[in-house]
Amino acid sequence: MGGPGSGTKWDKKGAVEDYRRLDVRVLHREHGIKPGSQITVQYEWRGEQVAQEVYFDWTPCNYGGLRPWLICMACGGRVALLYLRGKYFSCRRCHNLTYRSSQESDGRVSKFLRNYDGFGEPEDLTLFAFNRLWGRIRKERDRLQKELSRRRRGRPPKKASEE
Numbered sequence: 748m749g750g751p752g753s754g755t756k757w758d759k760k761g762a763v764e765d766y767r768r769l770d771v772r773v774l775h776r777e778h779g780i781k782p783g784s785q786i787t788v789q790y791e792w793r794g795e796q797v798a799q800e801v802y803f804d805w806t807p808c809n810y811g812g813l814r815p816w817l818i819c820m821a822c823g824g825r826v827a828l829l830y831l832r833g834k835y836f837s838c839r840r841c842h843n844l845t846y847r848s849s850q851e852s853d854g855r856v857s858k859f860l861r862n863y864d865g866f867g868e869p870e871d872l873t874l875f876a877f878n879r880l881w882g883r884i885r886k887e888r889d890r891l892q893k894e895l896s897r898r899r900r901g902r903p904p905k906k907a908s909e910e
Contacts, residue, residue: 762847763839767831771817780815792834799835
């Protein structure tokens, strides 16, 4: 039947929530990092001791002060978080990570498909979508026409005090 990996999604990205991370805001608040400083992160990966240098960059804030950033060693970008996936810490783009919430289905699409009764051809679904959209457009048009018919037209009446 199925071969290796059968039934799994190989193209699905990892979620940032599943990995250890370094947060520059926590490092700044709890450990008081200063401009020009760097740290060495030491950890064990598959029985091997790893020591990774982590560098910081600083940008000025609009109302004074400096904002710290971590430097991703893979791409050189400034980021607030570095993730440990594999042997080294890198940014989520370098590790090809995404947020779990973006992997969940869109509620609007799910609701739309739940309301679709037909299980025919894709053309049926397109026609269903068009009819739903056209119904909403007609409803809004009717509402606007009703609102306009209630408004007074023409010039406002003259004041009685000008005699």
